[in-house]
Amino acid sequence: MGIFDNKYLKPFKSIYLLVLIVFVVWMLFFDAHSWLFHRELNDDKRELEYQKEHYKNEMTKDAKAIKALSTEEGIERTARETYNMKRPNEDIFIIEYEDSIAKNQ
Template identity: 60%
Template sequence: MKIQKKHLKPFKNLFVIVLIAFAVWMLFFDANSFLIHHELNSEMDDLEEEKEYYQREIEKDKKALEELSTEEGLEKLAREKYYMKRENEEIYIIEYEDSLDND
């Protein structure tokens, strides 16, 4: 009996009860709770990764635009992607078996 009373003695103090209730409220129920902060921090990390990905993509697109702004780059794109050719020129397209789409 003495052991139980010994452990319960701090909880009889009103200050301790209020402090524990306040701590539980702030950790779990408040709008600024620890759980919400953790969720928001993980969301911020995801958004930072997404931002870095899009910045890398923008850099790649800028390089591609710079390449296409030159006459040689435009000709290279036309020849490789659209198989265009100059007059009196023949084009041979060689496709290897492992590069073909086998649907």
């Protein structure tokens, strides 16, 4: 009675099948070009493609902002809206509505 007499172990009697199984396991998990390594590379590739699209969109927004700032009117508008600047001899009135005031009670 040998180790391969079990009905589940009979297919492993062939040395070719054993070598094939060892080879497949080695290639899937342990080799430098393994399936796990390629899966990680594909995940990294997807992440980099997402970042590429994100930065392309940011470049488009920045190009629009640069185009808006290339004129005197654009610079003045940005200075007034973003930095609350005003011209000399100019008064600015800020109107607050009742629902926009924070209640401190």
